[in-house]
Amino acid sequence: MLGSPARGSGMYSRDGGGTMVAAPLLPSPAPSAAASKGNAIEWLPLQRHPVFDRSRGGRAVVENGATAVENLGGRNLAAWDAAASRLYLWEPEGRRLHRLSVRFGDPDGPAAVEASHPSEFTAVVYYERCDVLVSMIVCSDVYLLEILTIFNLQTLSPSCQINLFVHYISLNREGTSVVLAGSGGLWVMYIYDRLSSSENTTVCRTVSVGTQTFLVQNNILRILQASWHPYSSTHLGVLSSDSVFRIYDLSSDLERPEQEYFLQPVEPGRCQNAASVCPVAFYFGGEHLWDRFTVFILFSDGSVYILCPVVPFGSVFSLPSVKEIYEDASEFRLQSSNSKAVSNCRLAINWLEATFPELTDQGKEKLNLPVLRAHSYALTDASISLQGPLRRVYQNEGVEDSETWVADCEGRAVAFMYNSVGKDSVLVIAWSSGQLQIDALADEVQPLWNVGSSPRLRMNSQGHVMGVAMICEPNLQEYQNMRFIQGTLSNNMVDTLWLGNPPPLLRLAIVDLALPKAALNHPLSIFSDPLLSERIYCLHGGGIDIIVLHFLPFSNINTGVDETARAPSVHPILSTCHNETCSPPLYGFVGVANSFGDSWVVAVMSSFECILLEMKGWKDMLPHFVDVNENPTGPGDAAIHDILRKDLLNGPKVVMLPDSTTLGSLSSDSIEGRSRLHHYIKLFHENYVEYGHKVYIELKQHGEYLKAMLDRQHLQLQEVNELLHRLEDKEPKLNDRITGAFEVYKHLEQRLKNLKNLPAANRKPLSKAEREFKVQLERYGNVELSALSSSVEALNARLRRCLHPSPGGSADQRQFQGRGHVLDARISQLKSSLERLSLVNDATVNKIKLVEQALHSEENAN
Numbered sequence: 001m002l003g004s005p006a007r008g009s010g011m012y013s014r015d016g017g018g019t020m021v022a023a024p025l026l027p028s029p030a031p032s033a034a035a036s037k038g039n040a041i042e043w044l045p046l047q048r049h050p051v052f053d054r055s056r057g058g059r060a061v062v063e064n065g066a067t068a069v070e071n072l073g074g075r076n077l078a079a080w081d082a083a084a085s086r087l088y089l090w091e092p093e094g095r096r097l098h099r100l101s102v103r104f105g106d107p108d109g110p111a112a113v114e115a116s117h118p119s120e121f122t123a124v125v126y127y128e129r130c131d132v133l134v135s136m137i138v139c140s141d142v143y144l145l146e147i148l149t150i151f152n153l154q155t156l157s158p159s160c161q162i163n164l165f166v167h168y169i170s171l172n173r174e175g176t177s178v179v180l181a182g183s184g185g186l187w188v189m190y191i192y193d194r195l196s197s198s199e200n201t202t203v204c205r206t207v208s209v210g211t212q213t214f215l216v217q218n219n220i221l222r223i224l225q226a227s228w229h230p231y232s233s234t235h236l237g238v239l240s241s242d243s244v245f246r247i248y249d250l251s252s253d254l255e256r257p258e259q260e261y262f263l264q265p266v267e268p269g270r271c272q273n274a275a276s277v278c279p280v281a282f283y284f285g286g287e288h289l290w291d292r293f294t295v296f297i298l299f300s301d302g303s304v305y306i307l308c309p310v311v312p313f314g315s316v317f318s319l320p321s322v323k324e325i326y327e328d329a330s331e332f333r334l335q336s337s338n339s340k341a342v343s344n345c346r347l348a349i350n351w352l353e354a355t356f357p358e359l360t361d362q363g364k365e366k367l368n369l370p371v372l373r374a375h376s377y378a379l380t381d382a383s384i385s386l387q388g389p390l391r392r393v394y395q396n397e398g399v400e401d402s403e404t405w406v407a408d409c410e411g412r413a414v415a416f417m418y419n420s421v422g423k424d425s426v427l428v429i430a431w432s433s434g435q436l437q438i439d440a441l442a443d444e445v446q447p448l449w450n451v452g453s454s455p456r457l458r459m460n461s462q463g464h465v466m467g468v469a470m471i472c473e474p475n476l477q478e479y480q481n482m483r484f485i486q487g488t489l490s491n492n493m494v495d496t497l498w499l500g501n502p503p504p505l506l507r508l509a510i511v512d513l514a515l516p517k518a519a520l521n522h523p524l525s526i527f528s529d530p531l532l533s534e535r536i537y538c539l540h541g542g543g544i545d546i547i548v549l550h551f552l553p554f555s556n557i558n559t560g561v562d563e564t565a566r567a568p569s570v571h572p573i574l575s576t577c578h579n580e581t582c583s584p585p586l587y588g589f590v591g592v593a594n595s596f597g598d599s600w601v602v603a604v605m606s607s608f609e610c611i612l613l614e615m616k617g618w619k620d621m622l623p624h625f626v627d628v629n630e631n632p633t634g635p636g637d638a639a640i641h642d643i644l645r646k647d648l649l650n651g652p653k654v655v656m657l658p659d660s661t662t663l664g665s666l667s668s669d670s671i672e673g674r675s676r677l678h679h680y681i682k683l684f685h686e687n688y689v690e691y692g693h694k695v696y697i698e699l700k701q702h703g704e705y706l707k708a709m710l711d712r713q714h715l716q717l718q719e720v721n722e723l724l725h726r727l728e729d730k731e732p733k734l735n736d737r738i739t740g741a742f743e744v745y746k747h748l749e750q751r752l753k754n755l756k757n758l759p760a761a762n763r764k765p766l767s768k769a770e771r772e773f774k775v776q777l778e779r780y781g782n783v784e785l786s787a788l789s790s791s792v793e794a795l796n797a798r799l800r801r802c803l804h805p806s807p808g809g810s811a812d813q814r815q816f817q818g819r820g821h822v823l824d825a826r827i828s829q830l831k832s833s834l835e836r837l838s839l840v841n842d843a844t845v846n847k848i849k850l851v852e853q854a855l856h857s858e859e860n861a862n
């Protein structure tokens with residue numbers, strides 16, 4: 001089982017010149033060649049590597065072009081193509097993409113090269129003799145060269161100039177396109193659309209997405225997240241700092257989004273804090289009923305909202321899944337007596353029939369197709385409702401108050417992940433304080449529209465919908481969801497379905513990673529394991545941690561485990577933070593699964609090296625379910641049962657002898673006496689001699705096993721004796737340390753008495769109101785100011801668009817000439833709003849400074 005490599009005693013290889021090398025990668029490396037070059041490798045401790053070195057400085061290096069705002073979100077410069085078994089790495093300095101083709105071998109096959117130093121961690125470094133150095137550090141118990149082979153490395157260069165810093169790359173589901181996302185721009189590289197090729201470098205066609213929106217001059221608009229849609233290879237979802245979620249169809253239009261959703265979580269004029277209107281991240285739903293048509297959106301204060309239904313035009317879905325939710329809605333519509341529920345069902349059914357017309361074509365052969373393609377459609381008199389914020393229910397505390405929403409973790413939300421595990425939909429939120437909030441949906445997601453709020457449609461000449469834009473805000477008629485009370489279903493659950501209530505969240509756990517302060521300055525990212533969805537990886541400034549979920553409310557509903565077994569377990573698998581110093585943050589992370597059922601973790605360092613961890617020891621991890629009523633058996637009994645069978649342990653069969661009085665009258669020379677004696681000898685042979693022979697054969701067959709067991713026990717005894725000798729040698733030193741500790745304790749006790757006599761020792765602690773006010777000030781300084789800055793940036797971006805419109809023809813100028821007074825009014829309104837917001841921001845900063853000065857003066861006075 002792997003632990004933290006910083007605590008291991010691994011090795012990595014280095015040649016005489018200082019370059020980290022092992023066997024050079026060839027297109028088809030031969031085991032003999034690798035083994036012949038192995039004697040020229042110098043094996044050094046893994047702790048000597050810069051990422052694990054405890055003696056180095058702790059200052060993290062941030063690249064040019066990466067701002068402090070970018071460090072708050074996730075960064076991932078690696079992507080994995082599972083179908084083609086290829087690893088993609090983005091090089092920030094050269095601004096190019098590297099593709100490594102990986103081949104997995106049989107883990108049970110013979111070893112070609114085996115590490116000569118037995119240790120908990122062994123590192124082997126590879127490189128390819130080309131224009132870029134790519135090295136792999138492989139950590140495992142005993143590394144076998146045949147398990148993983150990199151047989152090809154290719155450099156892919158974009159066709160256009162990328163001047164901004166790229167902090168995230170992602171592959172589409174087919175592995176044909178990769179998105180390069182930065183805070184100020186978005187590019188898509190088509191891997192198989194090659195323009196030119198020279199030696200090992202290939203120039204691929206690269207296009208920018210949303211140039212007029214994100215890449216305009218003096219634009220402050222930031223891209224918060226970009227992700228491919230799981231049911232389409234050409235649709236890209238983008239969340240920006242102006243609280244707009246856009247979906248681009250790269251096959252039709254790169255500039256104008258196909259769908260635009262203006263997020264308005266709070267009613268205008270009723271915003272209590274700026275963090276509640278600043279989005280952070282989003283995630284597309286999984287393969288579970290209406291989840292596949294849902295977008296989950298996280299805001300800075302930790303609140304989660306959902307948009308349903310959201311479907312890219314032309315995306316492909318499986319027929320059984322769509323048919324299941326269609327039949328469920330149709331059946332409920334016929335059985336329900338609630339007018340509101342019937343109305344919501346009717347809207348959902350109309351949307352399904354218009355988006356997937358094959359559902360109503362019962363007589364055609366199209367219904368026999370395994371998949372359905374979504375048609376372009378949008379309701380003309382209703383906009384999608386922004387459902388939320390999702391309230392939380394607890395298994396022992398009932399339903400939370402729906403009028404107020406308070407975050408359970410400190411800081412601000414920085415990362416988000418949705419994961420479908422069995423029958424459960426799990427939401428994981430990472431906070432800037434190093435905490436993970438894990439919740440599960442306690443009910444099904446259902447679509448909801450705001451009737452009367454018409455969207456803006458863009459049609460073509462044939463009358464087909466080409467684009468849609470709408471304002472998404474919560475439904476004001478939503479009331480408190482009372483379907484779940486104390487973790488159980490209420491009696492009238494059927495009567496509350498399809499009433500527009502957002503699904504509640506069932507709290508699973510809050511995991512505190514206990515990160516040092518130096519690690520909190522780096523971004524946090526969350527990933528799911530490709531094999532076991534119950535395993536969650538968290539990438540942070542201190543390394544990588546794995547969180548294992550041992551209990552899920554709907555998948556493990558009949559397990560009957562106690563509360564201790566419900567809690568998830570946290571294990572550090574890679575530690576790069578020692579004491580209060582941290583290595584430069586990891587720039588990428590991917591989870592790799594091969595066809596043999598093994599899981600690997602690839603982490604990209606700032607030096608463009610890849611740490612490869614084999615998670616072989618983690619796949620057999622079981623939940624901590626302990627049976628307190630089970631009687632433990634000793635190891636000796638188990639060993640005896642393994643050596644002798646149970647029928648042999650019961651002994652020979654008991655022979656029933658007749659009464660001795662009848663035997664005394666018989667003579668051994670008589671015929672009857674000889675017959676009786678022969679009978680007894682036969683019984684004795686069948687029961688005792690054969691039993692002894694069976695025992696002899698059984699013991700003889702287990703002789704080698706017994707010898708091996710005795711040798712192992714002797715070896716363990718020898719190790720224990722050596723350990724005892726070492727302890728005896730250390731005993732005087734321990735006694736001296738204990739004596740010194742007692743002296744230090746006495747000295748500290750005397751210092752404590754002296755400190756108690758000081759005037760500041762009588763200082764009263766802060767009252768409850770003062771503590772709450774201090775927490776409120778800290779939250780306002782850490783969260784609200786950044787949220788206000790984001791709002792100011794969004795207003796500046798809108799103002800500059802109005803002041804500097806894109807150049808157009810004379811027809812466009814004549815078209816907008818009549819609306820000049822409207823634009824002037826809006827510009828003046830935006831200017832006044834911006835000035836008021838700036839004044840409020842300045843006043844808030846001055847108040848915070850005054851409070852801080854008062855607190856410092858009070859502390860100095862005490």
